[in-house]
Structures are given as C-alpha cells and as structure tokens.
Amino acid sequence: MPETFEPKIVAFFCNWCTYLAADLAGTSRMKYAPNARVVRVMCSGRVDPQFVLEAFAKGADGVLIGGCHPGDCHYQEGNYKALRRYELLRRMLNQLGIEDQRFRLEWISAAEGERVKTVMNDMVEKLRALGPRVAAKRREVA
C-alpha cells in the first residue's frame, strides 16, 4: 500500500479538443499527476453512461470526461448531449454513494494543454483528500 492514497482515474477525451490538448501538454513537456488513463472517443457525446458505470464498477476512483467548449464541438453539439447525460448520471451516481468530486466533465480546447494539467492535478488532489470509495473500502474489510 502506498503511503498516500493514489486514486485511479479513467478519462474519456474527445478526439478533437481534449485529446489534442493532452497531446499538446505532452509536446510542451508539462508535468502533471500520473493517475489518469485516457480513453479516446471521437466525441464526448459518444460517452455512454455505461462506460462510466463500468469504470466505477471495475474500481476507478474517478471518471473524467473531456470535451470541446460549448459551441466548439467538432460535431456541432455532441458536447451538449454529453452535458445532459452527465447531469443525470451525476445524480444517479450520488444515489449510489459516488460523490460529485469523483465524476467530472470539463471543456478543454485543443489549445489548452495547460488546462489538462490543472484539471488532472486538481482532480487527483481532491480525490486524494476524499480517499478510496466506500464500496472499495468495504471490499477490503471483507
């Protein structure tokens, strides 16, 4: 067991904005916490709520969705669909005991490498403070 809790985050990044922003953070050699793993989807609108549930079910401590800014979606409005689903899903996750901080939707454009860094670091910091998920803790006790 590591001394500080290191959350594991699954990130779904859209191909045209946030994934590129993460690429830009890379080419700019920005440094951020290594806790998230990125799954590339064409659009944040492709993120099926089941992907998020699957990630939490398989032990993710947090899920991050990254899409283009409102009005900038490569597919016109896929990010609005993502927003709509996110709001509903967030409430449902709350009822399952998964706190708001564990599920985030962020708009990050292809030019915002810096923002990938700050969002990643911020989410890791918040999840570190929050600790492992209750369900996961219970599993350990059992």
Place this chain on the structure above:
Amino acid sequence: MVVAREYKYMCSDPGQELIRQDIRDHQLDRVVVAACSPHLHDRTFREAVARGGLNPYYFHMVNLREHDSWVHTDKVAATEKAMDLVRAGVRRVRWHVPLERRQVAIHADVLVVGGGIAGIDAALTLANAGKHVYLVEREPTIGGHMAQFDKTFPTLDCAACILTPKMTAVRSHRNITLWTYSEVRRVEGYVGNYSVTVCRKPRYVLEDACVGCLECIQACVYKQAKVPDAFNLGLGKRKPVYIPFPQAVPQVVVIDPETCIEFKSGKCKKTCVEVCAERNAIDFHQKEEIGTIQVGTIVLATGFEVFDAARVPYYGYGLYPNVYTALEVERLVNASGPTGGEVVLRDGRKPRAVGVVHCVGSRDAHTNRYCSRVCCMYSLKLAHLIKEKTGAEVYNFYIDVRAPGKAFEEFYNRVAEEGVYFIRGKVADLYPADNGDGQLVLQAEDTLLGMIRKIPVDMVVLSTGLEPRADAGEVRRLFNIGCSSDGFFLERHPKLAPVQTFAEGIFVAGCCQGPKDIPDTVAQSGAAAAQALALIDAGVVELEPNTAHVMEDACSGCKTCVPLCPYSAISFVEEKRAEINEVLCKGCGTCVAACPSGSIRQNLFEDEEIFEEVDGLLAYA
C-alpha cells in the same frame, strides 16, 4: 499475445518492416503499437499493418509518449500507467473487426474566403492550375490590408505596384468567380463535397452594368465629400457613393445607405441616376442575394485586424490628435492617400521630430503576449519614409528589434545609418510638453544607458500589433476549425501540417493563422493552394470508416436517435426501423451512446472495444 518487441524508432522503415516481418513470421492477426499519439502516426502503422497482409483496422495505437512519458516525473507511477495503457490496448484490439475506408469523389471547385494578398495569391495559383475558384470577399474590393500599405519592407517596393496586377488578374481570370461585398453564411458537407451558402450584400449598384466611370460620384448631390473614409482610416472623406480606392477591383461603385439621402429621406434629386443614364447601373431597391455553391476544398484567408491603440490609454490615442497608428501613417505617406503623400500633422504642419513606439498591443501581458512579427520592420520602413519625406528626426522606442527575415537585418542597419535614433526602452508615459509648441513628450527608460529619457516630438506613431478578426470565433465555428489560445486559426500541426486544419479539405493561409509578413503570407497561400490541388487531383479522398450503423433486428423503433443526429443522417423507415445514411454520418457516436437497446454500433468505437479498454485499464485497480 504472441510477440512483444521493443524498437526505438518504430515509425522508421526498419521499424515498420519489423511489424510486417512479425505478421508473416508469427501469423499475427492483431497489432498494437505503444508509442506516440495516434494523431501523429496512426495512419503510418495502419499502412504498415496493411502491407503485412492484415486489414489495417486490426490495429490499435497506444499513446505512451504525449500522454505518459513526456508528462510525468514519477518513473514508477508512469511505468504502471504505461502497463495499464498497453494492457487496455491489447484487450481492445481483440474486438477489432476488418473495416474498409470509404472513398468519396472530390469536387474540383475551390472556395477561397478573403481577398487580401493571401486569398488573391491562393486563388490565382488554383485558377492557373485550371481549377474553378470562388473568391469571396467581405469588403467591396479585394486587396485587403496590403492595398493600404505604401511601400513594403525591406525592398521598399511600392505595395500597389506589386498588388494591383494580381488584383486585375483575379478580375479577368476565366477560372475565378469573384464575389466582393459577400459573406459566407453556411457551410455543410465534408471534404470533397462542401455546400456553401454565400450572401451577396446589396451595393445598390449593378455590378454587370457599372463601367467604373465614377461619374456618379462627381454628380452626387453632396458637393463635398463628408463621410469618413474607411480605407483611409477616417483621415480622408468620401461621398455616400464611392469607390474604396482608385485601383479597387472590381471597378464598381458602392452606395452607403447610412448616408445616402435617397435612403434617408427618399427625396434626393438622384443626380447620380441621371448621369448614369442608359447604363442604368444604380438600383436603390437591390436586395441581398443568397447563393449556394458546391466546392470540394476551401482556403481560409480571412486576415487580421489591427490592434485598437485606444486599449492602451497611456499612449493617448484618440486623446492627442498627433498620436497616429502606423496604418494611418501608412496612408499619410501614400501618394494616393488623404494628404497626397505629404506627411503632415492634422493642423497641416510638417513634423520636425517623430517618435515611433514599438510593440503596441504585442509582447505585453496586458494585451497580447505574442510578437506580431511585422511591426519592427514596418516601423523601420516608416522611419525611413518619414525621414526621407520630411527630414524629421525619428526616434524608435523598442524592446528588441526583430529583423530575422531575408535582407531584414541589412535594412535595419541601413535605416540606422541614415540617422534614425534607436532607444531601447518601452515608452511608459506620453504627455503634452510645456514648451507651447504643441509637442508631446515620450518618456522611457533607456535600458542601454540606464537612464530615463524624455523626448519631445511633434508626431507619435504607434506600431500596433496584429490581432485575430473580431468575428474569428464565429468564422471558425462556421468552418468547424479550431483556434489557438491567441485566437488565430489553429493549424493541424505547427510544423508538419502548417496550412491544414482539423477539418479535412479546409486550409488556412495568411494572417488568419497568425501574424506574418507578406513573403510568409504568399508562401503560405501557395502551400494552401498546393494542398488543395493535391486533394483535387487525387480525385478521391478516403474517409475514416468510423461511422455508425443500426442493427435492424435489435432496433425497437423508439426514435430516440433520430433527433440527436446533428447531420440528419438518421431516418426512420417504418418496415426497417431506424436507418443511418453512411454518407451523411460523420462518426461522432452520439446516437450510439443514446440508443437504449444498444442496437446502434460505431465502427472503431464499438461498445465492446471501449468496455475492454476500460477493463484493461482497471485490471489491477
């Protein structure tokens, strides 16, 4: 997993050969490459896999560089992350299915948006290659900013002398349809097949009937020109019926309905119509026209806007009449400008001392952090021209003189030798001198001498920077391209795809992509034209197969998906349930995520593939 291999340069020929060899030696049926971003080399490796005899989509690329090794310092944690990512890729690729790229034909016509030097040059190159070009320009004439310049650095060629022949070539070229005073309203479709709606604003003069005799301007009931003239930045005046400048293309007048008496009261004597006589070119009832054109590729050359100097209040622009922007001075030194080429102050006096303030709206944390790249050189040029025309002492206040182009440094040396003063320091204050001469004092810390300098001058020239157009945001949304953090249009790759964008078939040229001088602009517009030509002459383009399709048997016909599609690609057919038109589908996958029965699938992003990827990432969570 049959074979795992480590090689430093997998994208090189020997690296690709390794993949092909392994496919043959081990009868591989799936390949994963863990290297850089798929945005860089997805295609390279897919082609290698195809050459090895596999379907190119039996391949997945894992990003270990941009998303892992380059951004993390904790080596143990980064290695764990790499293992997770590779595991996820390997598990995902098992579900891949063979796919075919779709081929679509490329419409040979091209749209060029913006008629500055970038758009003009791109349009001429394409038209000379035999392609039909629609050149759409917002203003009543083409020419852009370059038409406003007097001389061009560092050679001091007259801007009009080198630009005008190109403008007239555009007008007379049989392959160019020139639409001035027009704007793009809507863009639909995809690479090779764009449908573009263009609005042609009414100029109240029939373009085909007007012969450019300009007699109507003479005849206008306004005996004196009273309206500030935009081309001369308000330094000159024009009438309600006008031509922007003598060499305007097309040679067609425009009527400004804001100031024309006929529009305001309907009671004008209409002397303009009288003199136009049987040509009958004036039509006060002209309406805007909307037209739709089909093109295969688009070149965006929408240019820049000059930084508004009033945003830096301590330079007193708009407050002190003798503070000018560089573009205004450009009009003053121009022989066809409002003063006939005389560099005179607003009260008609010749300046004896002139201060040039560099970096106004550039290299400044409060306005724009970037360097506008052209201001140092045009400041040197203006310093030379002012000195030549007036004999005035010219003081340049600079942060650094940036002269990195061909023959630029030599020009800087020449101007310095001519006796122009260079003071290394940012002007911190500007205030009226108390010597009663109406002079202004420029105060700066000379960082070479280490002292404060206060220099009284008669005229101040603000070397204003270049900014993205105010409506660049709307324009880029119209064409579905991105912008960088400074607001200029974003190229696909800063080095290897400098004129391409993330919208395939749409290219950028000139200052809409970032500040640059005329040589760089023309080079870039040539590159954009060449890229468009490469697509057109290939005749077809291959599209990624990541479209969605409906599993007819599973579809319950709930119609949830139908309104979700931004491209109206989904229709509802009674017997067949939902149906997706593959040609219209752009592959976002929004409908796939929304289908309650899971009966819509997306190639390359199948549910199983993503579930496996997630499970692979979390195998040891």
